[in-house]
Amino acid sequence: MIVRMSKIEIVGPKEILYEVLTTLRALGVLQIEAQVRESLQARGEGLLKTLQIDKQALSERLFLEELQEKIESILSCLPQIPVRESYLNPEAAMEATAELVDRHTAACEETGRAKTAAAKELAELERFRTFLQAIGPLVGQVRADSDLEFIGLEVKDPGAVEQLTILAHRLTRGNYEIQTTSMPEGGLVALLTTSRELAKPLKKALQGERIPEFALPAYLEEVPFNEKAEVVESRRRELLAEQKRLEETLLGFARRWLPLYRSVLDWLRGRLALVRQSASIYQTELCFIVFGWMPTDQVVPTRRHLADTFADQVVVEEKEILEQELEQVPVALKNPPWIAPFELFARLLPLPRYSSYDPTPFLAIFFPLFFGMILGDLGYGALLGLIAAALVFGFRQRPLVGNAGKILGICAAYTCVFGWLYGECFGEFGHHVLGMEPICFDRRTALEPMLYFALSVGVCHVLLGLLLGVISAVRQKKTREAMIKLLSTVAVFCLVLLLATFILPVPVLLRRPLLVTLGIAVPLLLILGGILAPLELLKHVGNIISYARIMAVGLTSVLLAHVANELAGLAGNILVGMLVAVLLHAFNIVLGVFAPTIHSLRLHYVEFFSKFLEHGGRKFEPLEKNHGGGSWKA
Incomplete structure (x- = not known):
């Protein structure tokens, strides 16, 4: 509420x-x-x-804002680890913190830059290392000769190998050797071996043909090719040790100073929130x-x-x-534990006005009812109940999932109740094996009674919405709007009863007073609401007809369960039949969760809430301990 x-x-x-x-x-x-x-x-x-903010107050605010920015900057450089709470008074420690923060920030940023540079060089070395590991065996296959020059190439297009061979043969007149191998991540590497005097023009020609030599760091240029891998590995070990040292430095700094900085930052945020609120005082x-x-x-x-x-x-x-x-009064919602989970659906709508209604209790009452009417299977309800229990008890630290589990559990209970009334447990399995019989009617055959049942629920739901609209208009002293909604309610009620006289065995004499009432209500609607009022009346009738989806979607679920059981019986093999039944029933359960949810929510959002709910409320955002603004929780 x-x-x-x-x-x-x-x-x-x-x-x-x-x-x-x-x-x-x-x-x-x-x-x-x-x-x-x-x-x-x-x-x-x-x-x-x-x-009024005097110079001293303004100076204080600027100082606090600057200090807050500096502390947030240094915290962004530090690892966010769990640490003990600081026992120092943050207000008393603020001046000392202001003196230390610049020096600490500079040290942390320098350490962070060194760590970033080491990580970047490590990533590059890993690429060099992979290349050299791939090409190393090729170097070992070439005869040892001090006059040879090795050219390592990364070949992205396998078709370029032939182009490389032609180019090398032309420039060296056959005085070369090419070997290729695959890279671990895909692609090819090639080792081109030739004499030192021919290597320079060959490299230049390769660059012109856009087949450049694999670029290694400058400190490897003078290192013999067969020793490059060892130098890279040595440098890699040095960088890993340096990276670990830098991480430990930052970690040690965080353990020592993070509690103080977090404590002071929390105090600063609270103090600044109060200073900013002073403009409203x-x-x-x-x-x-x-x-x-x-x-x-x-x-x-x-x-x-x-x-x-x-x-x-x-x-x-x-x-x-x-x-x-009234329109400026902020809105907060507070509901009992069994209703509160349905705020998950209420939050999909804009916040209601203070003078309107909380949609949560209506969702808590009618949503599970519609869900159970649509799915209505004892076996499916039991399985959904187990899933709901797993969600509630398995995700206690995640309120969103827990609330979804609670909603599913309530819907599962209604599904079991209607399954018992319909005599359904995994379709007609309950009838053949468990001896279940329909208490109300068999949904597969009693289509007309089921349709009347769904429409009757729609009549009650829509009329309740219209009555709530009348009450809401009266509370807001909107007399004309209240009269229009009251006349619409009376007209809808008379129309429904009039149609019922053609279906139910009731005296024909009942039609006359209903026709007279309609004859009075409709002209009054025209006078008070204009020409659109009768059209709005037809809209209400259309809303009621929309509740036929309860019967239609439910019938789909029943027939799919029947098909699953029939196909399982025709399989000719127990294991295959069980597999077919399980798969089809599992598919039906998935549909049985999503379809009733979507259609039940639509019946609320479109057909029901549109009759009385007014959106556009202001969220209640009180001064709060951790923020200075937020959602009030009861």
Whole structure:
């Protein structure tokens, strides 16, 4: 449900303003209102002004913001490891931190740059190492001769080998040797061997043909080819040792200084949040005045807490919420444990206005009902219940998955209930093996009763939505809108009863008063709502017909379960039949989760909520201990 809010005025001496704001921030129940309202005017507009920021306060704010930026910078350089909490008072340690942070940042950034450079060189060396490891065996196959020059090439296109052979033969007149091998990650490497005097023009020609020599670092140029791999490996070991040393340096620094910097940063963020909120606070010569919103059930505890903390120097007064302020009242949702998981679906919609309704309880009541009506199988419900239990108990640290599991568990219970009413357990398996019989009707054959049942549910759901719309309009004193919705409700109700007289065995005389009522309601609708009002009435009728999807989608699930059992029986082999049945039933369960979910949500979002729910509410964002703003949690 939507938490009831109160408009609050807090008054106290100017000298304890920040202490009061710090206390309110710790409580996390007050959203400060930035705009001046009628409460200010009643006190005398000329005596009130926004809290002025003097030079000292401005200097403090600039200092805090600069220090916050520096600490965030140094934290970005450090490994984010779990560390103990600092026992130092962050406010007292702030000045020392301001003196240290520049020197620490420079040292950490220098260490970070060295670590990055080492990692970059290691990545390049790994490429050289792979190349040299691939080409090394080829070098060993060439006869030892001091007059030979080795040219290593990375050949991306295998077709280039032939081009390379032609070029080398032309320039060296056959005084060369080419060997190729594959690289571990794909592609080819080639070793071209020729005399030293021919190597230079050959390299130049290769560059012209866009087959350049594999580029090795400068310090390897003078190293003999058969010794390059050993030098690369030695350099790699040095870099790995250097990288480990740098990581340990940063880790040791983080263990020593991270608790202090985190503690000071948290204090800075809170202090800056309070400083920024001061722009929304008003003052007289002696007092500060804070206006805001607070959950009604928190007013008395907050008043008592402030009185105990500040020896009755601070006054908390609850003000009347004016009608024109209703749209500005912030909205927070709070529901019992069995309803709260359905906020997962409610959050897919924009936040409702304070004067409207929380959609969560309606989803908690009707969504599982529609889900169970559609799926309606005892066996499927039991399996979904096991999956739900696994989600709830296996993902306790992930509330989103846990809430989805709770919703699935409630839906599974409804599925079992309707499966028992329909006499279904894995289709007709329950009838043939367990002796189950339909208590209500067999969905495969009783299509007409099932359709009437689905439409009856739709009538009740849509009429409830229209009635809630009437109540909402009355609460907001929108008389014309309330009358239009009431007449629409009466007209829909009469139309449904009129149609029922043609189906049910009821006296024909009942039709006359229904026709008379319709004859009065429809002209009144035209007068109050204009020409679009009857069209809106037809829309409501169309909404009711949409509930036929409950029957249609449910019938699809029943027939698929029947097909699974029939194919399993025709397999001619027990194992094959069981495999076919399991696969088809598993597919049906997957469809049985997604299809009812999608169609049930659509019936709520389109057919039901459109009748009464008003979106566009402001989120309740109180001063909060860790942020200075956020979502209030009960």
